[in-house]
Amino acid sequence: xxxxxxxxxxxxxxxxxxxxxxxxxxxxxxxxxxxxxxxxxxxxxxxxxxxxxxxxxxxxxxxxxxxxxxxxxxxxxxxxxxxxxxxxxxxxxxxxxxxxxxxxxxxxxxxxxxxxxxxxxxxxxxxxxxxxxxxxxxxxxxxxxxxxxxxxxxxxxxxxxxxxxxxxxxxxxxxxxxxxxxxxxxxxxxxxxxxxxxxxxxxxxxxxxxxxxxxxxxxxxxxxxxxxxxxx
Numbered sequence: 001x002x003x004x005x006x007x008x009x010x011x012x013x014x015x016x017x018x019x020x021x022x023x024x025x026x027x028x029x030x031x032x033x034x035x036x037x038x039x040x041x042x043x044x045x046x047x048x049x050x051x052x053x054x055x056x057x058x059x060x061x062x063x064x065x066x067x068x069x070x071x072x073x074x075x076x077x078x079x080x081x082x083x084x085x086x087x088x089x090x091x092x093x094x095x096x097x098x099x100x101x102x103x104x105x106x107x108x109x110x111x112x113x114x115x116x117x118x119x120x121x122x123x124x125x126x127x128x129x130x131x132x133x134x135x136x137x138x139x140x141x142x143x144x145x146x147x148x149x150x151x152x153x154x155x156x157x158x159x160x161x162x163x164x165x166x167x168x169x170x171x172x173x174x175x176x177x178x179x180x181x182x183x184x185x186x187x188x189x190x191x192x193x194x195x196x197x198x199x200x201x202x203x204x205x206x207x208x209x210x211x212x213x214x215x216x217x218x219x220x221x222x223x224x225x226x227x228x229x230x231x232x
Contacts, residue, residue: 001044001105001142005037009089016109018125021093029081035071041091042067044142048098054090057081062090100133104155107144111205122213126195127188129153136165148200150210151193167193192218 009025056062195214
């Protein structure tokens with residue numbers, strides 16, 4: 001997403017949490033990024049996500065670039081800066097799950113955020129994603145060419161042809177609820193199938209976590225009256 005400006009900015013640092021992405025960097029006003037370069041970033045962001053770019057000088061309120069900003073506004077901001085001033089920039093993206101799709105802009109950072117949670121919070125997080133998506137969810141990867149998926153979760157490079165899903169998650173979930181005594185199933189709403197990797201790749205940082213979750217859920221479904229309290 002930022003490939004076209006990486007060699008033009010200083011101190012680039014990216015972070016990604018479950019529903020939030022940010023990037024911070026700076027550049028001298030004498031070598032300011034072009035308006036088209038900044039808008040190219042915004043145009044890459046799906047309409048389901050909200051993106052804003054904040055540009056600020058030291059001790060001053062930021063100038064904000066959004067989807068409806070104009071080049072004239074940006075030029076006016078640059079013209080008011082001194083030649084030796086640094087422009088501090090922050091990109092913020094608030095991510096939203098829509099139509100079964102969810103954005104991941106920095107996959108490794110996203111993984112680190114999830115893996116760093118307690119096991120209970122990991123389960124709550126994926127339950128939130130799958131409950132919001134319905135049948136299945138597609139995680140669109142903006143910085144990775146790798147593909148992996150389970151029966152219900154697909155991690156695919158953005159623009160990749162999607163994979164047909166013939167697995168009825170709702171039917172399977174109802175069947176499990178009717179035939180097991182999984183006490184907290186309504187709280188988590190997850191299946192072992194959600195984490196069983198069908199297609200993977202070497203070095204996938206989610207592999208160990210997904211295998212652990214699959215094992216925990218499989219054991220939970222066959223245990224009688226199990227109170228589901230998982231610690232790290």
